[in-house]
Amino acid sequence: MALQLTLTHLYPTHLNLYGDTGNVLVLRQRCQWMGIDCRVRSQEIGDTADPGQTDLYFMGGGQDHDQLMVVDDFHRLKAEAIYQDTESDRVFLGVCGGYQLMGHTFLMGNGQETQGLGIIDVRTRAPSTEVKQRCIGNLIAELSPDIYQQMQTIYTEPKPIPRTLVGFENHSGQTCLGATVVPLATTLSGFGNNAFEGHEGARHRNIFGSYMHGSLLPKNPHLADYLLWLALSRKYNDPELTLPALDDAEELAAHHHVMQRYGRSAALHSG
DSSP, X not given: OOOEEEEEEEOTTTSOGGGTHHHHHHHHHXXXXXXXXXXXXXEOTTXXXXXXSOSEEEEOOOOHXXXXXXXXXXXXXXXXXXXXXXXTTOEEEEETHHHHTTSSEEEOTTSOEEEOOOSSSEEEEOSSSSOOOOEEEEEEEEEOHHHHHHHTTSBSSOOEEESEEEEEEXXXXXXXXXXXXXXXXXXXXXXXXXXXXXXXXXXXXXXXXXXXXXXXXXTOHHHHHHHHHHHHHHHTTOTTOOBOOOOOHHHHHHHHHHHHHTTOOOOEEEO
């Protein structure tokens, strides 16, 4: 049976800071290499989202004025469909602004808090009454044990998988997780969600948030495959579904380069 996925890219024109579109390119390309028919559709301002039309959402981050341009549209034309789809375990990945917008509130550069969709239980606030402190630089984090353990089972054959995620962050907002959300990873270098808790990103059902910008999936192919596997296993109702183990030598070389710059070795484990 030929596998097929529909991927929806939300607001690619406005929310593409630091090349977040690269994440969509990675997902599409890895599907092509695996023989999966991946159909990519874009939803811009003015487009109405209908539930049941996508298997995997992606939304990146933007500058303040771009995020303000999409927030009203997000509430009016997209929120209900995204809520229904994510409650039925369709996959959603939000990066930076796309992560914050899925929470209760998100922060603008002037310190103004704006209402998000409230689909995941996170809040993003200013570090103080004035936004002066930014979380910026390379970010290294270790995946939560549950996610890493499941990642090792998704391939047709054993494959070396890094326990870590690497990326770049640049945000002033301090995101705190609520009781129904778990961290995606534990921060080893950099900040992650905020400057004081040592956690990076979040997961609720199959909704994922991260502060790692455009390099998230290109340098972390194991996370890209995990998202594809979650979307496919849900769609085909087959938790035993497995993916071909692609040769990720070049992608992992980029991953290891970041690790080595910070004096850390990348532990690889085979499933």
